[in-house]
Amino acid sequence: MLSKLIRRNQSSSVVFIQQCMRSSVLNPSRTNDEIRFDSITTAYGYKSKYELYRGWAVFKLCSYTSLVNRLTQLLNISRTILGRSVFESIMRSTLYGHFVAGTDKSELKPIVERLSQHGVKLILDYSMESDVATDHLVTTAQSNHSIYDENLLKSLKNVQTASELSGSSAITAIKFTAFISPDVLQKLNQAVEQHPSDQQSLFELASKSSLISKHELIEIEHFIQRINRIVQEVKQHQGRVFIDAEQSYFQTAIHKLVLELQELYNRDRIIVYNTYQCYRKITLKTIQNDLARAKTKGFSIGFKLVRGAYMDQERKRAVELNTNDPIHPNFAATTQCYHQAFKEILKDAKNHPNQFHVFVASHNEDTVKFALRTMDEMNVKRNDGLVAFATLFGMCDYLTFPLAAVGYDAYKLAPYGPIDRLLPYLTRRAQENRAIFAKAEKDRQLHYKALRERN
Ligand SMILES: Cc1cc2nc3c(=O)[nH]c(=O)nc-3n(C[C@H](O)[C@H](O)[C@H](O)COP(=O)(O)OP(=O)(O)OC[C@H]3O[C@@H](n4cnc5c(N)ncnc54)[C@H](O)[C@@H]3O)c2cc1C
Numbered sequence: 001m002l003s004k005l006i007r008r009n010q011s012s013s014v015v016f017i018q019q020c021m022r023s024s025v026l027n028p029s030r031t032n033d034e035i036r037f038d039s040i041t042t043a044y045g046y047k048s049k050y051e052l053y054r055g056w057a058v059f060k061l062c063s064y065t066s067l068v069n070r071l072t073q074l075l076n077i078s079r080t081i082l083g084r085s086v087f088e089s090i091m092r093s094t095l096y097g098h099f100v101a102g103t104d105k106s107e108l109k110p111i112v113e114r115l116s117q118h119g120v121k122l123i124l125d126y127s128m129e130s131d132v133a134t135d136h137l138v139t140t141a142q143s144n145h146s147i148y149d150e151n152l153l154k155s156l157k158n159v160q161t162a163s164e165l166s167g168s169s170a171i172t173a174i175k176f177t178a179f180i181s182p183d184v185l186q187k188l189n190q191a192v193e194q195h196p197s198d199q200q201s202l203f204e205l206a207s208k209s210s211l212i213s214k215h216e217l218i219e220i221e222h223f224i225q226r227i228n229r230i231v232q233e234v235k236q237h238q239g240r241v242f243i244d245a246e247q248s249y250f251q252t253a254i255h256k257l258v259l260e261l262q263e264l265y266n267r268d269r270i271i272v273y274n275t276y277q278c279y280r281k282i283t284l285k286t287i288q289n290d291l292a293r294a295k296t297k298g299f300s301i302g303f304k305l306v307r308g309a310y311m312d313q314e315r316k317r318a319v320e321l322n323t324n325d326p327i328h329p330n331f332a333a334t335t336q337c338y339h340q341a342f343k344e345i346l347k348d349a350k351n352h353p354n355q356f357h358v359f360v361a362s363h364n365e366d367t368v369k370f371a372l373r374t375m376d377e378m379n380v381k382r383n384d385g386l387v388a389f390a391t392l393f394g395m396c397d398y399l400t401f402p403l404a405a406v407g408y409d410a411y412k413l414a415p416y417g418p419i420d421r422l423l424p425y426l427t428r429r430a431q432e433n434r435a436i437f438a439k440a441e442k443d444r445q446l447h448y449k450a451l452r453e454r455n
Contacts, residue, residue: 030406032372037365040450042405043398046114051098052451055394058098059444061430068430075423088419095426099394101414105161108416112165115412119404123171123242123390123413126158127422128178145222151178152226156233163237170239173413174230176254177246180223184216189253198293202256227257231265231272240302242359242413245275247310248326249317259290266300270357273302278338279311279327287341291348294355303345303358304390307334309428338362339370346378349386360389361413363396368403382408394429398446 036042044052062068079087091097101122102108112122128151155174162170177185191209192202206212206220234241243258245251258274265271274290276283287303294301311327318325328334342358349356360371368389380386388409391400397412404410415425 032376035372035402035406037368037398037402038446039398039402040446040453042118043401043446044450045401046118047397047450049451049454052447052454054093055098056444056447056451058094058394059440059447061094062440063444071427071430072423075427091419091426095430096419096422099392099415099426099429100419100422101393101416103416103418105165108161108165108414111414118401119407119410120400121166121169121171121409121411122393123173123411124158124162124165125173125413125415126154127415127417127425128154128175145219148179148181148223148226152229155230159230159233159237159239159241163239168238170237171242171411172234172239173242173244175244175246176223176227176257177250179226180219182250184212184219184223185250185253187211187216188220189250192252192256196252201260202253224257227261231261235265235271240271240273242273242302242304243275245277245306245308248280248314251277251280255286259293262294262301263297263299266302269354270300270302273304273357273359275304275306275361276341277306277308278341279308279334281326281328284337284341284344287344291345291356295348295352300355300357303356304361305338305341305345305358306361307338307364335364335367338367339374342371343374346374346380346386350378350380357385358387359411360387361391363391363399365399368399382406385409392429396443398442 047055067074078090082090088096101111101124108122108124115122155172155178158172159170162172180188188202188206191206191211194209194211195205197205200208203220203224207217212220231241243254243261246254255274258272261272262274276287278284290301308327314327315325317323318327328337342360345356345358349358360368362368371387371389374380375382375387388411389400389403390411390413391397393412393414400410400412415422
């Protein structure tokens with residue numbers, strides 16, 4: 001019954017998309033001031049009626065705080081009581097269906113094609129991550145390297161899939177915590193923080209540190225080899241890779257390794273992107289240092305600017321350990337850091353052609369408008385290849401699609417993979433949409449408006 005409904009509505013979606021294309025939704029002659037971030041035709045033209053209904057229902061569900069707070073328990077209980085196949089079909093009709101692009105290449109392909117008709121590209125993220133406190137399964141398996149080697153194979157496959165689906169615009173995203181035990185990564189982080197050095201590599205620092213055992217050093221060596229193997233695969237497929245930023249107790253080591261990779265691989269073009277969390281007090285200084293280092297040493301940097309996803313956890317940890325809170329005191333300070341960082345990167349990108357590129361990875365409409373205004377002020381054109389925009393799959397299409405429609409480089413970051421693997425990600429998405437209710441509310445209302453127009 002459900003699958004019939006999906007099929008019927010997907011075919012009506014195709015007709016609708018064709019109508020939209022005929023009425024020339026793509027309009028590159030619009031000025032930045034004329035871009036409308038409330039156009040339901042542009043934002044949701046690619047969605048079927050069923051998908052619009054599902055989107056509306058998901059945002060409605062996310063607005064019930066008590067439900068979202070207990071989501072992890074609810075999902076676990078439902079899976080046990082309902083059994084795998086019923087649970088999966090409910091997930092496909094709700095959270096998973098809305099926020100995840102599919103399980104494999106065959107499910108991703110039609111989505112890539114539909115989005116590309118609207119000028120929007122997909123960044124593929126085969127979901128894998130772990131954390132010291134939460135991922136007990138991975139932590140206890142730390143002596144067993146096979147899980148990280150398995151993740152390496154999945155990542156290589158992800159790079160190949162992205163290349164097959166998107167060709168030279170292929171981008172994949174990875175998290176380093178999928179390739180090393182979180183405990184060892186945390187120790188490595190401490191080692192780098194104890195003896196910060198631009199002259200010594202991450203491995204050299206680790207090998208001299210009294211914090212790292214011989215066994216752990218071997219694990220670190222394998223970790224660095226795995227990451228290099230992934231970047232080589234990306235290079236071979238002429239793609240690009242985003243390295244995600246994670247918790248601050250990993251991030252100093254992550255950042256150091258990404259810079260080393262950039263120095264090695266970002267020579268003829270940008271392959272490796274680093275992520276900068278603007279909620280951290282040190283971020284603006286870090287960006288300024290990285291820009292200076294790249295200019296001195298002659299390598300390129302891809303910047304992905306985000307606000308940061310682990311704020312509650314970081315603050316709680318700072319209180320527990322009685323250390324300084326690494327996060328800006330308020331949202332306005334984070335935003336100021338984001339906007340200042342964007343300005344400084346753009347200035348250098350303009351003055352040093354082909355050396356710097358920046359992704360505005362944000363759902364914040366004011367930040368997107370700020371970026372557009374700054375580009376106008378600095379006389380940077382949308383097709384100069386200096387700036388791109390990205391939002392998460394299932395969120396804020398009302399930003400991404402209008403940008404793509406006027407010729408900006410616009411992307412959706414799409415997680416994919418088996419349902420079980422994505423449950424933690426889905427809980428985070430629901431929680432984020434609860435936290436940023438005003439934005440989710442706009443998404444919900446626009447879904448509703450689009451649905452009404454289709455009737
Ligand atoms: C393409 C893409 C890639 C991403 N990759 C990463 C990644 O690698 N690592 C990562 O950590 N995150 C990543 N994120 C998530 C991102 O960091 C944010 O959590 C998310 O996008 C919400 O921020 P926003 O800019 O979209 O805007 P908004 O929705 O306006 O941000 C609102 C949020 O800002 C938070 N906030 C930030 N600083 C403060 C503060 N000082 N005081 C109070 N509230 C504050 C609030 O919690 C609130 O929920 C990514 C996001 C996107 C779109």
